[in-house]
Amino acid sequence: MPQLDDSTPVPGVRLDLGPLAAAARRSLNGGHPGEVGVVLPPFVDHHVHLMLVSPDALAGGNLAGVVDLGAPLEVVTAARSREGLPRADFAGRFLTAPGGYPTDRPWAPESCALEVPAVDGERRGALPSPAEAAVAEQQAFGASVVKVALNAAAGPVFDAATLGAIVAAARERRMPVVAHVEGPGMTRLAVEAGVDALAHTPFTERVDDELIARAVAIGQRWISTLFVAGHGERTPDAERAVDNLRRFHAAGGRVLYGTDLGNGEQPAGVNPHELELLVEAGLAASEVLDALTDPWPREEPAEGVATFAAGPPPETLGDLHAWLAGAVVVPAEELETL
Template sequence: MRAATFFDGEEWRDGVVEIVDGRMRVRDAVPDDSLPRLDGLITAGFTDHHVHLQLVDVAPLARSVLGRVVDLGANPTVVARLAARHNSGHAVDAGEPIRAAAVATPGPSAVGPEVVLQVADDGPTIEYAGAFLTAPGGYPSDREWAPDGSVREVIDAAQAAAAVDEMADAGAHTIKVASNTVAGPVFGDALIRAIVDLAAARGLPVVAHAEGPGEAQRLAGLGVASLAHAPFTERLDDAEVVRQAASVAWISTLAIHDRPTRDVVIDNVRRFHAAGGTVRYGTDMGNGPTPAGLNPAEIGALREAGVTGAALLRALAPGDARASDARLLLLPGTAPADADPLAARLLSPDDLKV
């Protein structure tokens, strides 16, 4: 047992960390002065709010500092099966792998047509949206990297209702809408509002890929809960940034962009964060050669946008370290203000030895 400073998902607290029934646990306590103090700070595993598990080798996630990943576009049957087996605490059977048929990632890190999705027992929790909902012929229906069964082309409210029900019944935690005017047709306002209402009736928020002039502004005004990418097509004016800071969350994905787009999106995020907007760490894992784990390039870009210190930790959204299933991380140092997510590692029983 050690005295420890830990993050409860909202703030830093004092407590103790100990081994209970073979698992490391954190609990609230006022440590006795005689109790040795852990050399470091504790958080639960971090969250990547935008990943594509069918486009990466996910096995390394089991060794990463991620505690949760949110898949924002996949074949719902495949990702539901992966999540059900993994989240129940069982690894995928080696003799019965989940395979993604004919999948290739965009960019130079393309993988072969039979990608085995395997995660060890103690990897991050998997949440997912299921398939992209898009207009007929809309993005990403024509993309080679889009896995078979990962897109639902929707023409009207009736088809939208069927698609939302399909994703909800498959265990989705959110509904993903694609709205990319650069790449093809998109939903009209009425259909977006219908999808938002249909999703709400199933208790699900809507996250939107908004790309093209005016799309981030339009989608934010139609009731989506979050944007899958911080707006990057154009610089938003200050009034729009303030409006969105009060109504939607932005998932960062800053590091996928090259300049000058990178300069635009970082400027948008800097002003959005300063206006009190909710920034969520997300990498679009699978879009090019992204690491399966915490992405230093994304952390660096967030810091460049002014998301630092406690704000950066909130963007990474670690859960409550006191949760019975928390993946516990150790961050070097004793002052929360100095906590560096990039220095985090999985807490080990050896760390508790006196």
Template sequence: MKAATFFDGIGWREGVVELVDGGARLRDEVPATGIPRLDGVVVGGFTDHHVHLQLVDHSQLACSRLGRVVDLGGDPDVVQRLAVHPVRIEFAGAFLAAPGGYPSDRAWAPDGSVREIADADAAAAAVTEMAEAGASCIKVTSNSVAGPVFTDELLRTVVELAADRGLLVVAHAEGAGESERVIRLGAARLAHAPFTERLDDDQIARQSASASWISTLAIHDDPARAVAIDNVRRFHTAGGTVLYGTDLGNGPMPVDLSPREIAALREAGLDDAALLRALSPVDPLDPDSNLLLLPGSSPAAADPLAARPLTPADLKV
């Protein structure tokens, strides 16, 4: 048993780590005087809020520092059956797109991963299908650069149908004015920080008050990367919620934390507690959570890239 400083998703607290059934478990209690202390700080497994598990070797998640992933576009019949202990898999199910819209014409899109929505009846059927499959959100595409997008009326209908099921809408917004439009129509989250254009300060203020952004900064080359980082920097400064996400499956990247994405978030001004909040670690007090140790770190200097699994050997006195 050892005393430990841990991150609870908001701030740093004190607790005790002990061995239970051969694994490390964290208890929320004030450590007794004189108890040995872990050399470092403890967090739960991190969250990647934007992945595509059908496009990668998802079995590698088991050896990663990720404790939760959110699949934002795949065949719901396939994704709902995936299990990678101890990683929690949440998913949106299929992309909901306008007929002929992105990514219906993309070779990389797995069979069964797109529903082309022509009217309110098709929208209701698709939202019902995803909800009954166990989706935690609904993914829509609004990429005017690549093809047709939903009308305002139909997108608003999708948002309302999702809300009736208690599900938020995550939107892929690409093209002039699309990020503003989808947020105005009720999307609660952008799958990518805006990269098509630099938002003005009024737009940043509106979006920071009503939506969150998933970063995915490292998938871009300049000038889109510079635009996205500038938007995120001002969005974060305005109080907006930035969530770590990589678009895992979009080109070569580790099935783990991405050093390039972490570096881009730091460049955008997220550091220390803000960076940890963006990484949304799983509650370390949850008995099913995988615990990570940042060796030699302190709350003032906790680098998530230094994290490794907490092992029984770390608890030896």
């Protein structure tokens, strides 16, 4: 008898979606009355750029939350005052070394990055250090996370002391630090500084197993963004990213779904290609849902809403991405758990 794998359909056997999923029926008073399917927690894209894609373009879709990882502070102010879904959390401006990424990028407005000078070892009385002032400014404008740019392929990066000062200042304010890592040694720099999350799965270098183990040990999260490593092409960067995430996940690392929405052509909502690549990286159906519904950096998901996927769960992992991409955000009160 031939062996079965995750792409082999077994009639009547559905994927195990784990404890987050429950059979549900839509209310007779709402849209699509009486439709039966599966209720899931709200979906979150943990890496978007609202300076490149308007939150209005995401309204009415299947994302209940987004994490904006880099924008001018005026964009943060405007987006924070907006009502409705998706709920947004912000990093504020990219914190970067003088002359560092993304200050030279055509897509980056001048005000989206803040150049933080290196630590000089001197204290100026009661005045905050440049690292402390940079973190405080982001929080004052509504940021709940801090984004640092560590792109050795595009210019100067923080030294260990300056990065450590930023991480320490953020910790004092209970703000996780997210790092864009690109280029040789940047993942190691982020891990050794205790950075809380990587904005992308590392894609420019193979992360060795010892460093992956250290990243897992400190509880670091990796935001996937596998699709933009090759934009659908099997490039060396794309292959490295999938391999790195596969080994990080197998070692017990926490994966967050994220797309870098605004970077190239992508759907205004859940990207099914990103979900396919998560499966390729070894995530089971329930683990894909964990990555997609984690409310990080918050503790709790958006209130009063849920995700509804029509019909029964698919039979194979190969069909999971299309089924989830077709889900919608609905008021929780419109769903009846079966």
